[in-house]
Amino acid sequence: MFSFCIPTEFVFGTGCFKELHKYNLPGKKALIVITNGKSIRNSGYLAELENQLSLAGKEYEVFDGITPNPTTDSIMDAAKTAKDSACDFIIGFGGGSPMDSAKLIALAATNPGNIWDYCQKGSGGRKLPTNQPLPVVCISTTAGTGSEADNSGMVTNPITHEKLGIGFQSLFPVLSVVDPELMRSVPPRLTAYQGLDTFFHLAEGYLSKKANYFNEMFSITGIEKIGAYLARAVIEGNDLEARENVAFANTLGGFVMSTGKLLSQHSLEHILSAYHPNLPHGAGLILISRAYFGFFIDKGLCRQKFIDMARALGNKNASEPQDFLSALDKLLEDCGVSNLTMSEFGIKAEELPAMAKEVRESLAPAFECDPTLLTIEDCAEIYRKSFK
Incomplete structure (x- = not known):
């Protein structure tokens, strides 16, 4: 219901x-x-x-x-x-x-x-x-x-x-x-950050325990648009076809949030940019994304949904959840943001355990829609794997 x-x-x-x-x-x-x-x-x-x-x-x-x-x-x-x-x-x-x-x-x-x-x-x-x-x-x-x-x-x-x-x-x-x-005047790097924020809204909503027929429909359609058009919008900002399709995916991402709930990835990022305001939200999500989604894949969770998202991103032959991480890596590379590091935004490794404790304790409801309940140690591990 x-x-x-x-x-x-x-x-x-x-x-x-x-x-x-x-x-x-x-x-x-x-x-x-x-x-x-x-x-x-x-x-x-x-x-x-x-x-x-x-x-x-x-x-x-x-x-x-x-x-x-x-x-x-x-x-x-x-x-x-x-x-x-x-x-x-x-x-x-x-x-x-x-x-x-x-x-x-x-x-x-x-x-x-x-x-x-x-x-x-x-x-x-x-x-x-x-x-x-x-x-x-x-x-x-x-x-x-x-x-x-x-x-x-x-x-x-x-x-x-x-x-x-x-x-x-x-x-x-x-x-x-x-x-x-x-949106034509948005610089390439910001276009990538913003478009990937859209992507993570769509992906989180699709994996959430609050997913339903409406937001699954919105999520997959939006992910298809991001897979096909985001890199084009980054490379050529005046490509109006690309801009329009990415804008549509973004609005679908808003529908996903309004018809369901996101995962804790956004909360894990929000604490990073709360302490480091120079960190763009989209960049923070990129930094933790591979370790975050990899955590659930390693647990054997949401197997078919990860395959579905890999196919929506363009890998029509995807057959394993790991194919999603490969498709995500390709998307980040195509958008020119695969080599971001926490260090370049002033984040220090010694800060991360305290951040993991704070986000898990102060924002406990944000973790309720995850495929499995993350512990403080899990959050710290995701941060640790993301740090470079």
Whole structure:
């Protein structure tokens, strides 16, 4: 048995961004949430969004203080800006960081206290919202997080170094716009990181104990798209066919998260980037992926599903679970990211045992959907095998 509701209007396709003024925008004044980088301004995308809002007769305010790993402080600063500027809806414009942040800003803008009060994990306050959040619009300029299709956002508590998700049904975007044209300017390395984040959403969802007919369908279709098109998008960013197919896989990854649950791979990574904010999330997942999936293969678990994923990645003759690891290695090599090391991101071997203990104890629910329950020692071993 399964049940889900994704109450979001999706607009998908090349060129749809420049039709934004025709869509049903949910308020009179938007807080546009972007990162503190320069690309979205230099590309002209922000100017076009402002133009689209003007054509729609909407006012707007821009908040550009979101970092690649958003913090509770930046969420609260943005929520204050939304309230002080009388914004009645939030637009998350960019990749996963601004889209995730938009949802949490929408929550913090209408509810008392700190956003961490509403985190249901770790040291979070476990409060429930008393007021409806502001409506959220997501406009994706990357293909990595699937945030346009889920109801949660990741945030780091800089005091405790916890990087956790906060999610409620009320945080689903009311409108999500996915235009592959906006993704052409993403550099090759970031395209690889983001596309592989998408892949791991799909693979984890497929192996999860919460997998069901819907998200298995989404997962395999998305994995096929990643296998056929991600390396092309990395090599030639202007390949719109590749960009569109990877963007579609990414949105499917969001559906996978909204109709099932991921494995603990994401939690194992989140603690790495919580302590090392310069580590891109996708890169962290790449670093631990071979040891992580290899752990379950060595245990003889999910045999047919690993074979299915190897075939979906392009090895039509796959007949053993190890073929999945070979297909994963090829995908990483084709995308130019097979030789990443923890050391280059400042991670030290002596940190890893404590991280394994912290993630396993503070995020115990994240391990409940794994094919078998990982121990602290198992987590430490996965980190150890991944270190170089």
